[in-house]
Amino acid sequence: MLDSTTGRPERAAALRCEGITKAFQGVHAVNGASFDVPEGQITALIGPNGAGKTTVVNILSGAMRCDSGRAFIGTTEITNRPSHTIARLGLLRTFQLSRELGGLTVLENMLVAPADQAGESFVNLLLRPGLIERQEREHAERALALLDTYGLYDHRDTRARELSGGQKKLLEIARAVMASPTILLLDEPMAGVNPALIELIGGYIVDLKEHGVTVLMIEHNLNVVEKICDYVIVLAEGRTLATGRLSELRENTDVVKAYLGEVIDAGASH
Amino acid sequence: MVYYIFTLVFFCFDYFILAMGLNIQYGEAGILNFAYIGFVAIGAYFTGVFSLPSSAGTGQHYILGLGLPFPVNLLLGGLAAMFFALIVALITLRRLRTDYLAIVLISLSLVLYDFCNNFVSLFNGADGLYNVPEPFAKAFGLTVNSFIPFFACVTAVISLLMWFVMSRVMRAPVGRTFRAIRDDEVVAAALGKNVFLMRLKAMLIGSFYAGVGGGLLIQFGGSFNPTAWLPGETFVVFAVLIVGGAGNNIGMFVGALLVETLLIHLPAFLPEIPGHPGLIEYFDNAVVGIVLMLMLWFRPQGVVPERLRRAASFGVRSGLGMLPQAPIEPAALDRP
Amino acid sequence: MSLFWLSVGFGFVTASVLAVAAVGLSLQFGITNYVNFAYGDFMALGGFFAYVLNSEVLHLNIWIALVLGSLLMGVFAVIVNRLILGPFARRFTKPHYVLIVTFGLSLIMLNAEYSIWGAQVRFFRMPIAPALHIGPLLLTRNQLIVIAIAIALMLGVHTLLKATRLGKSMRAMSDNTTLAMTSGIDTKRITTITWFLSGTLAGVAGTVLGIGEGNLTPASGELFLFVIFAAVILGGVGSIYGAMGGALLIGLATEISAAFINPAYKLDIAFVLLILTLLIRPSGLIARPGTT
Known part of the structure; x- marks a missing residue:
């Protein structure tokens, strides 16, 4: 499915960003992030805290304007279009803290x-x-x-x-699904929920993929990433550090040295 | 005595209309419209000038003076308030946060009052309008005494009609989308709702209610006095809404009955305290403020809380067995 | 031409009142993050405190009455925050509740003032001062004192914010309350002090407004409120220096325009400027760091 030499997805990109930047009071939260999200797959967006993951999701979903760079759904440019327009193009999102x-x-x-x-x-x-x-x-x-x-x-x-915290999480995803998305951005869908529920939510996400939905999810739990995600995008300091399958990234010494080493080892040893 | 009771009845139903209008804006769509009384004033003014004869020879200054019959002028008064709301909304609603919007609207309310008071050639200045024709008075041969009960009943009928329309709107998907925006506009936008457009709709329909409520006020009293439209009056409508229960039309009626009728107009019939002109009124207004604060603290949902809209009300057959099995609609990948 | 310079003089007086009021409002807004719609009534009540000290009891000199009345107003503001606004702001996270509460507070205060002092126009008991020529400007001694008070207070606030520990804490809290709290700043104490300052400045502004306009009624502050809003928004909400600049601009603009159009509409000029600012530069002339 993936081109083994470049690590770029062979499938068409459902969602693409090119050189997105965003600064808050002079501090760059996102600094030239570029990546493709392959169509019909589950892609994980990982990276340390402050890497700009949520900011990228906010920009892609129209909740925030970016300073420069461009974003596309398929071939339609969505850079700095309002949230409701982007949602009507089929891109739905959930929030890190459930917003019921x-x-x-x-x-x-x-x-x-x-x-x-x-x-x-x-x-x-x-x-x-x-x-x-x-x-x-x-x-x-x-x-x-x-x-x-x-x-x-x-x-x-x-x-x-x-509702309880876990139920709010579920409602958040169900509500986005109710809007018939083609692309779903999930901002830490499994943060702060118990292991049984993680299992359950993972199942729902795979189910969505089987119904043809493209999923991009921010996730810290590498077990989950390993189990359900087809493709991984690593952000660090607002830039795209690497993209590819998790197994390939483990072999990428640059990535491991730069940041991932401990995280991936820790994730794999569980 | 009959006169007093029907005056109370009139104000109760009129403020029922006003509160429904503010409810769709604030209780449903979450727009903190601190200029609400300005829209009421516009409705009152235009209802007045549409029904007054031409201004020549009356000693008053006003525009139009078309001498239109009763329900027509009232309708046009409501539309005038709606048109004004359109202008205000286009300027302010798109880009301002809650508190900025509140600042601009309360300022607008003060400026409207100031403008009305000073601009003699358009609004007749501080004198306001007077001698506005009483609807149907000639046709039915009503006297000063029989007009009040008659018009109180007319107002009651109009308010019930408007209540019927409003409850349809609030039960429809549009009302639900308003409440979604009120609860979290970021989520509503992320679900594809055009927040500005929806708020504009709430603003327009609410202002129509404000205008009609104002038009009925000027028809009842026969005059238009700028001091009746000070920003503090907006607060009375907010008090009606919050005491009654934001988000519920029945609550609006209860609020109008409790606040407008019992708290504001009943004490007005008390005798003045000698040597202290207006003391009762001042004291009364302060009490309205205190009641609202106590209400917000101890029962923020109001006397009649917002109704829970149960699944059964959507016309679905009960029992899960009847439901279709494919829960996720296949996504159309070729959507633009 | 002399009419122009005369109105420039009035402009400086109005700007002085505005600057004091706008800084008081901004300080409180920066710390508590909601607008106090009763601020106009704070001003009027401060004016009445000074009036009572000046004309009804003690018969103090107007300037001493100004100081004492304003400090009294500061204490009043602290009490109002402790008993009403603070609890509401903590309990309801959505801003509109506390905005409605301040709106209600405004109604209560206005009508309480009417109940106590009635609707008639009051005058301060003060010596009639001769007019003085300063360059092209013509000002009375009292107006000059008003301007001097405003300048002194602005310098005082500047020093407080820039040179004292308290001021640094206030600025930190205004930028980010949570961060300030975690870095060991006693936010409760800062809030109390800010309300005291805000109330005191409102008292000064209300009294000098009475002195400048020559009269005082319970509604004095109410109509003046949106002129303050115009100044605050023009300068950028929450920015103290912006509020000062906005006050100067609005003060001069309203008074100078009154020399050329019907003076009855000078308040509307402030409103037009307010709307234009919001349309062209919603963050104000001086954008406040931290609010995007």
Whole structure:
């Protein structure tokens, strides 16, 4: 699947960044990050704290503007386009700290997600109430089925702020899936959850891949990376240090010397 | 006595309308509109000038003076407030944070008041408008005494109609998207919601309610006095909303009944304390502020909290067995 | 031409009042990170404290009454923060709750002032001062003292922020509260001191506003509030030096424009400047580091 000499993915890039930079008060959080995210695969974005991983995700999803560089979904340029435009191109994201819509029920959280709902327009509200009702029923059925898959069905009528931390994590992913993504950016989907749940979430992510979704996930746990990710991007000090399979990166002495050595050994010895 | 009771009834239903308008902006979409009373004033002014005869020979200065009949002028008053909201929203809503927006809107409210008070040729200055025709008074031969009960009932009917429309809006997906933006606008944007456009919608429909509420006020009292539109009046509507329960229309009615009727207008019938003109009113206004703070501290959800929208209300058949088995919609890879 | 210079003189007086008020508002905003919509009423109440000391009890000299009234206002601000604003700000993380609370506080204070002092216009008891020519400007002795007080206070705040430990802690906390807390700064103490300073400056501003305009009513501060906002936003919210610069610009702009258009609209000039700033440079003329 990967070209063994260059480590670049043979598949087409679903998402690409070219020389992205972003500085906060003169400090470069991202300093020329460039990488391709292969289509239909699970890619891990790893690197030490402060490497700029979350900033990259924020820039790609439109939550933050970058200072220079360009980003593409397929061939469509998305550099500094607003969040909602990027989401409508099929790129959905989750947040490192779960951001549930606390005042809404779990089911409502799901129902917010679909794009272009007929019922978001006043004209339809007046003229086509039947269409809205039908669409609502369809969305609700799909949402309930998804909630069942993610083990949240029994909590469908609970206000999201009353969920436990792990349940919020699950809801965060389920809500993004509800929006029918082609590309999903997951910001530490398994941080702070128990091992059983890590297993479960890993299964969901693989399942998404099997349904054709391209996944880019920030992850610290190299066991997880080894188990489910096809491809790894290493960021350090805001730059792309290396890309490739985890096994290849272990053999890359530069990477190991520069930073990865301990982390990978520690990860492998578990 | 009948006069007093129907005055209270009128204010209760009118503030029900005003609170519903602020609720869709603040309670639903999270826009902290501290200039709300400005939109009420615009609605009142335009309702007035659409129904007044031409200004020549009246000794007042105002524009238009089209002499339009009652429901038409009210509707146009609401639309005028909506148009004003469009301008304000285009300038401020796109780029300002909550606190900046609040600063700009409260400033706008003060400036509108100042402008109204000084610009004689357009707003008749501090005198305001007066002798605004009473709706249907001629047609039904109503006297000063029978007009008040009559108009209180008209207002009640209009408010119920507007409540029906508003509850449809809040139950629809548009209301849910408003609440999503209120809870976390970053998440809403990440889910593909155009936050500015949605807030603009909330601003427009809320301002229409403000304008109609204001129009009814000027029709009831027959005059337009700039001092009735000081920024502090916005706070009364906020008090109605928070006491009643933000996010719930029934709460708006309860709030209007408790705050506007019992707290603001009932004490106005108390006799003045000799030697202290206006003391009761001042004291009363301060009490409104204190009540709101106590409410926010001890029961922030209000007397009637926001309703929980249960799965059963979406028309899905109960029981999981009935649900389709493929949970994840195959992603369309060729999407642009 | 003399009308122009006359209005420049008024401009400096207004700018002085504004600068004191704007710095007081900015100091508090920088530390607590929410806007105090009752600040105008803080000013008016400070003015009334001075008025009571000056005209009703003790019959103090106006300048002594100014100092004592302002310090009293500082204490009042600390109490308000302890009892009301602080608890609300800690309990509700979303900013709009505490904004509504300060709005409500404004209503309570305004009506309490009306209840106590009534709506009639009050005057300070002070000697009538002759007008003096300073270059092309024509100013009364009292107006000169107002300007001098403002300059002295600005220099005082500058020294406090740049040269003292307390000032450094305040700047650190204004940049990043959590970081300041973890590096051992007593944030609670700093907050209290800041509210005291903010209240005192509001008191000074309210009193000199009364002296400058020649009268005082409970609503004096309310209408002046958005002129302060205009100055603060023009200078960049949270930036002390920006607030000073913004105050000078707004003060001169409103008074000079009043010489050429109907003076009734001079407040609207401030509003137009406020809107233009927000549209062209939302972060203000001097962007505050740390707010992007």
